Amino acid sequence: xxxxxxxxxxxxxxxxxxxxxxxxxxxxxxxxxxxxxxxxxxxxxxxxxxxxxxxxxxxxxxxxxxxxxxxxxxxxxxxxxxxxxxxxxxxxxxxxxxxxxxxxxxxxxxxxxxxxxxxxxxxxxxxxxxxxxxxxxxxxxxxxxxxxxxxxxxxxxxxxxxxxxxxxxxxxxxxxxxxxxxxxxxxxxxxxxxxxxxxxxxxxxxxxxxxxxxxxxxxxxxxxxxxxxxxxxxxxx
Amino acid sequence: xxxxxxxxxxxxxxxxxxxxxxxxxxxxxxxxxxxxxxxxxxxxxxxxxxxxxxxxxxxxxxxxxxxxxxxxxxxxxxxxxxxxxxxxxxxxxxxxxxxxxxxxxxxxxxxxxxxxxxxxxxxxxxxxxxxxxxxxxxxxxxxxxxxxxxxxxxxxxxxxxxxxxxxxxxxxxxxxxxxxxxxxxxxxxxxxxxxxxxxxxxxxxxxxxxxxxxxxxxxxxxxxxxxxxxxxxxxxxxxxxxxxxxxxxxxxxxxxxxxxxxxxxxxxxxxxxxxxxxxxxxxxxxxxxxxxxxxxxxx
Amino acid sequence: xxxxxxxxxxxxxxxxxxxxxxxxxxxxxxxxxxxxxxxxxxxxxxxxxxxxxxxxxxxxxxxxxxxxxxxxxxxxxxxxxxxxxxxxxxxxxxxxxxxxxxxxxxxxxxxxxxxxxxxxxxxxxxxxxxxxxxxxxxxxxxxxxxxxxxxxxxxxxxxxxxxxxxxxxxxxxxxxxxxxxxxxxxxxxxxxxxxxxxxxxxxxxxxxxxxxxxxxxxxxxxxxxxxxxxxxxxxxxxxxxxxxxxxxxxxxxxxxxxxxxxxxxxxxxxxxxxxxxxxxxxx
Numbered sequence: 001x002x003x004x005x006x007x008x009x010x011x012x013x014x015x016x017x018x019x020x021x022x023x024x025x026x027x028x029x030x031x032x033x034x035x036x037x038x039x040x041x042x043x044x045x046x047x048x049x050x051x052x053x054x055x056x057x058x059x060x061x062x063x064x065x066x067x068x069x070x071x072x073x074x075x076x077x078x079x080x081x082x083x084x085x086x087x088x089x090x091x092x093x094x095x096x097x098x099x100x101x102x103x104x105x106x107x108x109x110x111x112x113x114x115x116x117x118x119x120x121x122x123x124x125x126x127x128x129x130x131x132x133x134x135x136x137x138x139x140x141x142x143x144x145x146x147x148x149x150x151x152x153x154x155x156x157x158x159x160x161x162x163x164x165x166x167x168x169x170x171x172x173x174x175x176x177x178x179x180x181x182x183x184x185x186x187x188x189x190x191x192x193x194x195x196x197x198x199x200x201x202x203x204x205x206x207x208x209x210x211x212x213x214x215x216x217x218x219x220x221x222x223x224x225x226x227x228x229x230x231x232x233x234x235x236x237x
Numbered sequence: 238x239x240x241x242x243x244x245x246x247x248x249x250x251x252x253x254x255x256x257x258x259x260x261x262x263x264x265x266x267x268x269x270x271x272x273x274x275x276x277x278x279x280x281x282x283x284x285x286x287x288x289x290x291x292x293x294x295x296x297x298x299x300x301x302x303x304x305x306x307x308x309x310x311x312x313x314x315x316x317x318x319x320x321x322x323x324x325x326x327x328x329x330x331x332x333x334x335x336x337x338x339x340x341x342x343x344x345x346x347x348x349x350x351x352x353x354x355x356x357x358x359x360x361x362x363x364x365x366x367x368x369x370x371x372x373x374x375x376x377x378x379x380x381x382x383x384x385x386x387x388x389x390x391x392x393x394x395x396x397x398x399x400x401x402x403x404x405x406x407x408x409x410x411x412x413x414x415x416x417x418x419x420x421x422x423x424x425x426x427x428x429x430x431x432x433x434x435x436x437x438x439x440x441x442x443x444x445x446x447x448x449x450x451x452x453x454x455x456x457x458x459x460x461x462x463x464x465x466x467x468x469x470x471x472x473x474x475x476x477x478x479x480x481x482x483x484x485x486x487x488x489x490x491x492x493x494x495x496x497x498x499x500x501x502x503x504x505x506x507x508x509x510x511x512x513x514x515x516x517x518x519x520x521x522x523x524x525x526x527x528x529x530x531x532x533x534x535x536x
Numbered sequence: 537x538x539x540x541x542x543x544x545x546x547x548x549x550x551x552x553x554x555x556x557x558x559x560x561x562x563x564x565x566x567x568x569x570x571x572x573x574x575x576x577x578x579x580x581x582x583x584x585x586x587x588x589x590x591x592x593x594x595x596x597x598x599x600x601x602x603x604x605x606x607x608x609x610x611x612x613x614x615x616x617x618x619x620x621x622x623x624x625x626x627x628x629x630x631x632x633x634x635x636x637x638x639x640x641x642x643x644x645x646x647x648x649x650x651x652x653x654x655x656x657x658x659x660x661x662x663x664x665x666x667x668x669x670x671x672x673x674x675x676x677x678x679x680x681x682x683x684x685x686x687x688x689x690x691x692x693x694x695x696x697x698x699x700x701x702x703x704x705x706x707x708x709x710x711x712x713x714x715x716x717x718x719x720x721x722x723x724x725x726x727x728x729x730x731x732x733x734x735x736x737x738x739x740x741x742x743x744x745x746x747x748x749x750x751x752x753x754x755x756x757x758x759x760x761x762x763x764x765x766x767x768x769x770x771x772x773x774x775x776x777x778x779x780x781x782x783x784x785x786x787x788x789x790x791x792x793x794x795x796x797x798x799x800x801x802x803x804x805x806x807x808x809x810x811x812x813x814x815x816x817x818x819x
Contacts, residue, residue: 224395
């Protein structure tokens with residue numbers, strides 16, 4: 001592909017994904033009206049993730065910019081705060097992170113991914129140990145849920161191709177980037193009503209479901225677009 | 238399999254399976270962008286017939302049709318009664334309604350969403366509670382009916398199909414729910430002639446074998462002339478003409494005023510009459526025109 | 537969603553020509569002025585400057601001969617949530633201090649500590665939000681989509697001197713704006729088609745995986761459609777030898793007039809004014 005063709009491809013893809021983003025954010029189709037700065041976007045960030053995956057971090061950045069803009073214009077979000085450093089800046093990184101992660105992982109095989117999964121589980125367990133130090137039942141709960149989650153994930157991953165797992169991971173990373181960065185920014189900028197504990201709570205209750213949702217949707221969309229998943233057994237009939 | 242479907246449909250009911258009376262509808266009512274879509278639309282569908290809804294673009298055909306399966310419900314004036322249920326009543330069971338009324342849209346990719354064709358066709362029946370072997374058989378039947386070989390298509394990626402194949406898949410998905418009324422909203426627009434003929438044959442077969450009622454929304458007058466028994470003409474949101482297909486197409490000046498063309502065969506016969514050929518009027522399909530022309534040549 | 541039709545018309549983007557002075561401003565000037573307003577509103581943290589901004593905005597709306605009321609009407613479904621939010625913030629904002637002035641506690645009743653400071657923050661946030669909302673609606677109502685994107689490109693042009701792809705970014709915006717209503721229609725059709733297939737809309741919160749899959753189902757056809765349109769557009773642009781921003785000229789060009797310079801100058805002044813007020817002794 002000539003360099004200018006690649007450029008056209010990037011511009012057009014970014015444009016259309018940006019249109020979808022704006023559509024999703026302006027019409028509140030995807031929003032759960034939970035009044036938190038990170039939580040108002042359930043799938044508005046997904047076009048940015050997909051842009052990063054399909055065409056690279058630069059496109060992811062641009063669509064992320066658009067997503068930030070869309071959030072900025074949405075009354076549900078700006079009622080909490082309209083500090084652009086909280087609403088806009090963190091969103092730039094969604095597509096970038098997802099794109100980079102996917103670039104790194106796309107050639108990976110299952111073993112690498114399995115290792116990553118184990119590391120992730122360990123991380124969460126460590127975190128829950130930390131939390132358990134303060135609030136015992138919460139820590140135990142997190143550890144328990146992680147255990148179940150890990151088992152479910154393992155089961156699922158066994159039946160899927162490596163590239164689909166990479167997509168799912170990229171989706172999760174993108175979504176978590178959104179959650180973590182926005183909440184951190186909110187705490188850092190001392191947004192009224194968002195203290196560190198609140199941020200943590202929101203991050204868990206909102207961020208994890210959002211991450212799972214992102215994984216599901218990203219896998220569904222990209223595999224439909226790129227016809228991935230040939231080796232799978234096919235329809236569930 | 239066919240016997241099952243047939244017996245399911247032959248239940249006694251009112252003569253009309255769908256009735257629309259004096260329907261009004263305004264888009265985005267109360268906003269500065271409000272636009273009247275329907276102002277007095279009427280529609281009567283008799284069980285087991287193939288009916289057509291025609292009219293110029295923007296007349297409100299799609300809007301009217303969306304009332305038939307509860308996507309829109311009467312909030313202004315008017316009544317819509319489908320299979321005995323009044324959709325204006327809050328007690329109306331929309332789920333059953335949508336099971337009974339299958340709506341096929343113009344662009345198949347708007348209706349398809351599962352990764353694999355088999356799953357997509359199976360979606361409707363699965364919602365209805367079918368599973369396992371029964372589900373498989375239903376999907377197989379639906380796919381074969383539309384001409385998609387079950388074994389080769391069931392595991393294909395939905396969005397890798399060609400346009401025509403996607404259209405069939407979308408139709409199969411709707412048929413798999415065994416609707417009693419099938420509404421095709423410009424579902425053959427853009428099909429090549431052969432594809433269109435195949436769909437027509439399919440529709441006729443479905444009606445003959447299973448008693449399915451079919452409503453065609455179409456801008457193709459030749460198609461309407463071929464298939465429909467009954468035609469309703471919609472103009473600027475109002476029903477202006479309705480009746481048996483030959484009757485309606487005989488009103489050429491009226492139709493012209495309403496921005497509706499006439500079937501090509503009809504035009505040919507009229508043109509020949511104007512040239513002095515003593516052809517009997519009223520032919521609207523190619524076959525009828527052919528017969529009428531033959532008649533003039535017999536001594 | 538019972539109201540599928542609204543997707544086609546995103547009121548925030550509707551151009552309503554009234555021929556006012558604001559309509560006739562150069563879009564680049566408008567964008568720059570909007571930028572100034574945004575900066576000013578971020579700086580504004582006190583009653584004085586927040587209210588000043590709000591009043592100015594309302595004055596601008598009047599100047600553009602648009603209906604203030606219908607603009608605000610799009611907010612009505614959101615108001616209950618906003619009220620809840622405000623209430624929560626009022627209760628939980630811990631900005632009280634024991635010193636005098638605005639920071640004194642207005643309400644000190646058990647667990648509730650509401651200080652003058654927290655009231656101010658809430659009011660200012662609301663004022664800011666109203667200001668921004670009105671401004672953006674004002675911009676999109678007084679500027680056609682093509683003017684907007686041209687304006688965007690003009691504003692981004694200095695970036696190209698820094699070897700950043702200003703034109704390309706503006707092109708992204710152009711494409712997005714152009715396809716927004718088209719994709720809106722598509723989404724509407726998709727939702728209708730899926731509802732007709734029995735995809736249920738209501739769902740309980742606990743069935744999370746089902747909701748997720750339902751969301752995916754709604755979204756996949758939209759992306760696929762957008763992707764196909766993208767492929768067509770790419771082909772069309774290649775066929776017309778599009779090669780980016782270098783050396784690109786336009787059929788219609790915008791020229792700056794006095795009113796445009798005035799608008800930008802006023803915008804800049806506004807920022808300074810707000811900044812000064814912020815650090816002054818005013819409440």
